[in-house]
Amino acid sequence: MLSGLKASLPTGRGAPWFAAATFANAVGMGVYYPFSLLYFDAVLDSSLTAVGTALTVAALIALPLLPAIGRLIDRWGPQRVLCASTAVRAAAFAAYPLVDSLLAFVALSVPVALAMRTEQAATPVLAARLAERGDAAPGRWLALSRAMFNAGFGLGAVVAGLVVAADQDVLVKVGTANAVCVAVAAALYLALPGGRATSTTKPVPDAQLTPPADVRSTRPWQNRPFRIVVAAGAGLWIIAVGLETALPVHLVRAGATPAWTVSVLFALNTVLLALFQVPVAHRVEKVRPATLVAVGAALHVALPAALVVADALPQAVAVAVLVAAMVVYTLGELIASQAVLTLLTGIAPGERRGAFLAFHQMFVGLANALTPLLVTVSLDRSANGLWALFTVCSVGIAVLMAVSGRTLVPPRTRQPAETVRAA
Incomplete structure (x- = not known):
């Protein structure tokens, strides 16, 4: 089974870095996502309805900005955009404990929502770029990305669930843990080799x-x-x-x-x-x-x-x-x-x-x-x-x-x- 799995994986200098960055990002999401409402409730001391409404409003405000993000991905390349978006998200989660009003919460949640959508758009583009420089079809890179995301998300959710079950006072540290994981992902994206296609690259x-x-x-x-x-x-x-x-x-x-x-x-x-x-x-x-x-x-x-x-x-x-x-x-x-x-x-x-x-x-x-x-x-x-x-x-x-x-x-x-x- 292991030999078959190894044969299914994409090859190339960027594969380990790409997998590690996706995994680190997903661990942070797994730590945060299942407890997001409880975390923001603990930070803001507000009702769940108000928190949920604020998150929905922030997500809807971010959507019209996505076409501009798409142009940035094409102009700067997916690797640079991923570095920037993960850095923005890490900084935002580090700043959440400082928020003391719903208006400030919405203002900080808009770049978070935009960064999350940006990463979902830029990651497949990066996978396609890496496939052009390797010897595997783009589908294998996309599959590697999804596999690492699901593994990291599951691990983060399990660890956070066990910790929160033992001590609910650590809820306020969920955002910090997410910020650390996302910052690691940003550094890994920055170090990723082979993320930019060249004019001599021949697509698979x-x-x-x-x-x-x-x-x-x-x-x-x-x-x-x-x-x-x-x-x-x-x-x-x-x-x-x-x-x-x-x-x-x-x-x-x-x-x-x-x-x-x-x-x-x-x-x-x-x-x-x-x-x-x-x-x-x-x-x-x-x-x-x-x-x-x-x-x-x-x-x-x-x-x-x-x-x-x-x-x-x-x-x-x-x-x-x-x-x-x-x-x-x-x-x-x-x-x-x-x-x-x-x-x-x-x-x-x-x-x-x-x-x-x-x-x-x-x-x-x-x-x-x-x-x-x-x-x-x-x-x-x-x-x-x-x-x-x-x-x-x-x-x-x-x-x-x-x-x-x-x-x-x-x-x-x-x-x-x-x-x-x-x-």
């Missing part, structure tokens, strides 16, 4: 990535294939954030399963994502990405369907059904999320990749800001209605990608159907 041949010239519009909203992938990615993000937010609340309220079920399901999801992201990406890299998105989106249906039937099952059976559904859902997440990134970086013109991915992050950020509101309103009315909505969204994405798949692959590089089926 990948029939699934190079878009035809007639769809290479310089504006992302005018590029129809890119718009299709953005819609699919935003839909998948809504499902992921929605389930992550709604699943704990529903399981605790319904009482059909033990309280530890939530922890088991999230731990299972995190471990599978961390261990199998790179091997799965390696196994399916010859399959058309649009097909993978369609299949992965269809597999997302497993978890909402299991949540519908779990309430009517005996406790032990309900737990088994939810665990099995989480495995299927995670497999769909492994396949679809990776393929969406592959399509986004492949369809976007190389010299405009930053602007294109920043455009994508506008919709991801909007989904991230509004989905919790959708979940809370829906759970107060009908949980089954929310699961049905996620199911319809999953099926809609699968159908969209199945129908549009051939338009996302250039005619000159389409593989015969027998080759695709064999892969």
